[in-house]
Amino acid sequence: METTPNYKLPQWVKADQIKMDDFNGAFGKIDAALKANADAINRAADAESVNAQIAAVQEQIVAVEQEIKLVSLGDVRTTTAANGSIVYDLSALNMADYRAFLVFASVNAAGSSVSDAGKIELLCNDKNLGELGNATGGRASTVAWIFPAYRGVGAGYHTPTQNRNSSYEGVSGALLNEDAVWNSMQSLTLKFTGRAGASAVLYGLKK
Secondary structure, eight states: OEEOTTTOOEEOOTTSOOOHHHHHHHHHHHHHHHHHHHHHHHHHHHHHHHHHHHHHHHHHHHHHHHHOOEEEOSOOEEOSSTTOEEEEEOTTSOGGGEEEEEEEEEEEOSSSSTTOEEEEEEEETTEEEEEEEEEESSEEEEEEEEEEOSSSEEEEEEEEEEOTTSOEEEEEEEEEETTOOSTTOOEEEEEEESSTTOEEEEEEEEO
């Protein structure tokens, strides 16, 4: 008895004696081959479906990222020496793309005396906008918006402080330097008076 070249199914000639086992074996091979083909097709379809779902999710992520306007401009930075500064290099940014910056910063006073101060000053390029916080012998933390003013660069801030005698106070205010120019700003500096370990983190609000 001859067989087919691919699945070795029986091909009888007139002289062959046909047996039930030959039929059962042939149909068993056919069944197994069809099932294997169907499984392969299903796996390919499942893979294609998964890839399509992944692509759809990636498109959604891109859309969400485009909608998010507040973006991180760096990890939290910490000074390693007393009276240090944290400088953010803005030279790679197109300042015209940003409405404002949001900064969080904190400082510890230089010592334990009531005369020891912990200060946070804000500079845009080399232009000093002023003082965001001042704690007497204690700790000051601030949150400030920095933005292009009608003339110059301005900032609005709120600074809670804990003084040496454990008294608490919160101060809000506004700063402005008319000589600062938003669109040509290359750096933003937080200048600290106080112990090492002052920290800051910066975000940008895009248009």
